[in-house]
Amino acid sequence: MTADPKDSTTHPTSDSLRPTTSDYQELRSLLLQPEHEEIEELKRQLVRHTDVDAQSVAAVLPAAVTIAANRAEQLGQAMGPTIESALKLSVRRNPEVITEAIFPIIGSAISRAVREALLRLLQQTSYALDHSFSLRGWKWRIEALATGKPFSEVVLLHSLVYRVEQVFLIHPESGLLLQHVISDAIAGSLGQDAQDASMVTSMLTAIQDFVRDSFRVESKAALDSVEIGDLTVWLERGPHAVLAGVIRGTAPMSLRAIFRNALELCHRDALDKLKSFSGDTDDLKEIRPFLESCLQVHQRIEERRNVGAWLVLAAIVFTSGYFVRANLVTQRHRAMRLAHAVEMIQRQEGVVLLDASQKDGRYRLRLLRDREAPAEIDILRQAGLRPEETEASFTPYLSTDQGLVLRRAQRALVPPVGVELSYNITDGVLSSNGIATDEWIHDAKMLAQLIAGVRSYDCQTKPIQPPKPLYEVLIEKAKSIEAIEFKFRAGSVELTPGQESLLVRAVAEMKELLRLAEADRTGLDITIEVHAYTDEIGGEAYNQKLRESRAREMSLWLGNAGVDTRRLKPVVPTPEEKTRIDRAASFHVVIAKGPPPIGGVQ
Amino acid sequence: MIQKKICMLGSFAVGKTSLVRRFVHSMFTDKYLTTVGVKIDNKKLVYGDKEVSLLLWDLYGEDEFQRVQTSYLRGSSGLLLVADGTRPETVDKAIELRDKTVTSLGNIPYLLLMNKCDLAEQWEVAPGRLRQLAQSGWRILHTSAKTGEGVEQSFLSITAMMMGDATK
Numbered sequence: 001m002t003a004d005p006k007d008s009t010t011h012p013t014s015d016s017l018r019p020t021t022s023d024y025q026e027l028r029s030l031l032l033q034p035e036h037e038e039i040e041e042l043k044r045q046l047v048r049h050t051d052v053d054a055q056s057v058a059a060v061l062p063a064a065v066t067i068a069a070n071r072a073e074q075l076g077q078a079m080g081p082t083i084e085s086a087l088k089l090s091v092r093r094n095p096e097v098i099t100e101a102i103f104p105i106i107g108s109a110i111s112r113a114v115r116e117a118l119l120r121l122l123q124q125t126s127y128a129l130d131h132s133f134s135l136r137g138w139k140w141r142i143e144a145l146a147t148g149k150p151f152s153e154v155v156l157l158h159s160l161v162y163r164v165e166q167v168f169l170i171h172p173e174s175g176l177l178l179q180h181v182i183s184d185a186i187a188g189s190l191g192q193d194a195q196d197a198s199m200v201t202s203m204l205t206a207i208q209d210f211v212r213d214s215f216r217v218e219s220k221a222a223l224d225s226v227e228i229g230d231l232t233v234w235l236e237r238g239p240h241a242v243l244a245g246v247i248r249g250t251a252p253m254s255l256r257a258i259f260r261n262a263l264e265l266c267h268r269d270a271l272d273k274l275k276s277f278s279g280d281t282d283d284l285k286e287i288r289p290f291l292e293s294c295l296q297v298h299q300r301i302e303e304r305r306n307v308g309a310w311l312v313l314a315a316i317v318f319t320s321g322y323f324v325r326a327n328l329v330t331q332r333h334r335a336m337r338l339a340h341a342v343e344m345i346q347r348q349e350g351v352v353l354l355d356a357s358q359k360d361g362r363y364r365l366r367l368l369r370d371r372e373a374p375a376e377i378d379i380l381r382q383a384g385l386r387p388e389e390t391e392a393s394f395t396p397y398l399s400t401d402q403g404l405v406l407r408r409a410q411r412a413l414v415p416p417v418g419v420e421l422s423y424n425i426t427d428g429v430l431s432s433n434g435i436a437t438d439e440w441i442h443d444a445k446m447l448a449q450l451i452a453g454v455r456s457y458d459c460q461t462k463p464i465q466p467p468k469p470l471y472e473v474l475i476e477k478a479k480s481i482e483a484i485e486f487k488f489r490a491g492s493v494e495l496t497p498g499q500e501s502l503l504v505r506a507v508a509e510m511k512e513l514l515r516l517a518e519a520d521r522t523g524l525d526i527t528i529e530v531h532a533y534t535d536e537i538g539g540e541a542y543n544q545k546l547r548e549s550r551a552r553e554m555s556l557w558l559g560n561a562g563v564d565t566r567r568l569k570p571v572v573p574t575p576e577e578k579t580r581i582d583r584a585a586s587f588h589v590v591i592a593k594g595p596p597p598i599g600g601v602q
Numbered sequence: 603m604i605q606k607k608i609c610m611l612g613s614f615a616v617g618k619t620s621l622v623r624r625f626v627h628s629m630f631t632d633k634y635l636t637t638v639g640v641k642i643d644n645k646k647l648v649y650g651d652k653e654v655s656l657l658l659w660d661l662y663g664e665d666e667f668q669r670v671q672t673s674y675l676r677g678s679s680g681l682l683l684v685a686d687g688t689r690p691e692t693v694d695k696a697i698e699l700r701d702k703t704v705t706s707l708g709n710i711p712y713l714l715l716m717n718k719c720d721l722a723e724q725w726e727v728a729p730g731r732l733r734q735l736a737q738s739g740w741r742i743l744h745t746s747a748k749t750g751e752g753v754e755q756s757f758l759s760i761t762a763m764m765m766g767d768a769t770k
Binding site for chain 1: 603604605606607638639640642643644655657659671673674676677678679
């Protein structure tokens with residue numbers, strides 16, 4: 001038989017004496033059993049605690065929140081963001097829930113806001129209508145234009161006169177007075193009555209309760225304002241206090257916002273004290289400044305007085321400024337006019353300005369004036385000055401200005417047409433050019449020396465030649481004609497070539513002579529004798545005939561060229577008269593019935 | 603300054619207004635009583651080292667035709683219940699009014715003023731009735747608006763009760 005080494009009961013070995021794991025466990029359980037049980041119990045509790053935790057918290061949560069809420073604003077601050085996000089999420093998911101929740105209050109909140117806005121509008125419109133067409137209304141319109149504010153607002157600002165005389169802060173339940181502030185303006189006049197503010201607030205609260213109960217309005221509703229004559233009490237309601245402002249006059253609706261703000265500040269800074277108010281007002285003195293901020297005053301009379309003073313001051317400054325400016329402008333204008341006048345006068349020849357000034361709107365001038373210069377009044381007008389505003393004294397003098405000396409010379413010499421005078425101011429020489437009668441030339445030489453400003457006279461004027469008598473003219477013409485001579489071919493009546501121009505000249509001169517004689521009314525009789533000659537070749541008889549032919553042919557030719565044939569007389573000299581031996585023809589002019597005829601044939 | 607609101611309650615014609623008039627010079631006329639149903643007066647006194655201002659709300663006497671407006675009771679620190687010793691039913695009314703206020707105001711200090719003590723010989727309220735009330739915790743004072751007896755003491759007592767309550 002083989003022994004089982006694991007059977008420790010039958011074969012104890014050294015190993016069997018060694019403690020086993022179960023031994024340790026047994027020992028541990030013997031020693032630590034109580035603690036072990038406690039640990040196990042704690043474990044069980046922990047597990048159980050986890051299961052019931054929500055229930056436990058739910059049981060204590062309201063109390064915990066209430067306790068935490070009393071510890072200032074910690075809970076609110078801690079939960080604020082969570083609540084905000086929860087609200088946002090809720091609105092996004094299901095807006096109707098929130099809509100239903102706020103429905104009961106949103107209507108009254110909106111209606112109140114609308115009511116106040118309408119009241120404000122009504123107030124503005126009413127005042128605007130009242131003052132639209134008055135003189136003051138127009139002033140306010142100008143102010144509205146200047147400031148950019150609506151007219152109705154300007155009217156309201158000017159029209160409202162109000163003063164918040166007292167502000168009460170009232171405990172809403174008991175009607176006890178929490179705080180009371182009085183305007184300095186009425187503090188003296190109220191006197192002892194001011195001590196009874198608590199009665200006023202109590203009575204005001206009672207009246208509110210009375211009204212609410214009498215008309216069976218909802219419990220949250222309350223009086224917003226009480227009006228008695230010129231006094232109005234505006235009430236603003238908070239959760240733990242009511243603010244009542246006593247207003248004398250007509251206040252703008254914006255005052256309500258001031259009241260509301262003050263009330264909110266009171267709640268913010270003294271919420272705990274307001275909630276736990278037990279009648280001791282000394283605890284609430286810290287909120288007096290908020291109430292004092294409601295003691296608004298709008299005094300039109302003082303403002304108007306100030307405005308009036310400012311207007312008067314502004315008017316004085318404006319008027320003075322206007323006159324100073326106007327005076328400066330006038331002075332400047334007059335100085336400019338005087339400067340212009342001085343410049344214009346100095347340009348004038350024959351005028352010397354000695355002195356110029358202006359005082360009290362009048363211009364004063366002292367001048368020298370040459371009598372050849374423009375008239376005094378013209379001098380002033382050309383200088384831009386009116387005679388009625390100018391005192392000018394003119395003293396005569398002689399000017400040596402170029403134009404003036406010339407004008408003086410012309411006045412003295414009276415040059416005839418065709419004579420031009422000139423004056424050189426450098427050397428003082430007066431010159432005359434052109435033609436004039438000997439008499440004028442003579443007189444001018446005498447007078448020129450006497451003209452002021454003329455040092456010497458340079459006479460370039462030529463004397464006029466007297467017209468020659470017609471007789472002399474005719475004689476000259478006749479001589480010219482008698483100087484003409486034509487040449488014939490030998491033994492012929494034909495002229496030698498190259499005498500065409502001479503023929504034209506002879507015809508022209510003869511015509512002119514006869515025209516002049518015609519014009520003369522003394523009855524001059526002109527005869528142009530045509531003489532012809534021959535050489536000695538040939539016989540006398542032949543030559544005699546040739547002379548006759550040549551004279552006759554010449555006359556015919558001239559007659560054909562336009563010379564009056566009645567005045568042409570071919571003349572054949574007798575052999576005895578023949579003094580010239582030449583193949584030529586010439587003329588002799590005979591002027592009858594006038595002075596004795598001159599000359600014969602050369 | 604400490605202010606306390608006190609309501610005067612009681613049946614019609616028990617002498618509430620007369621008591622107040624005896625105690626304080628009134629600022630408002632009695633006309634308010636018949637119109638608004640309340641007349642308010644202010645009495646200042648010094649309690650200890652503190653100045654106390656008592657706002658006395660004199661409520662129109664309750665009778666078969668008119669009931670006290672409970673809204674006037676809100677915020678009260680003390681009650682003065684007034685009864686007429688010559689009219690026993692006014693004591694019942696005072697008890698009834700006290701019970702009413704407990705529901706809306708809680709347990710606030712109160713006093714029962716048995717008025718018209720100058721007419722003691724005409725009293726019809728049994729002394730045992732008053733003793734019974736006193737044993738059940740009621741504080742009762744005898745007053746006369748006509749002679750002024752107990753008036754000052756009544757207001758001082760309720761003040762002391764209210765101030766003691768406030769310092770608790």
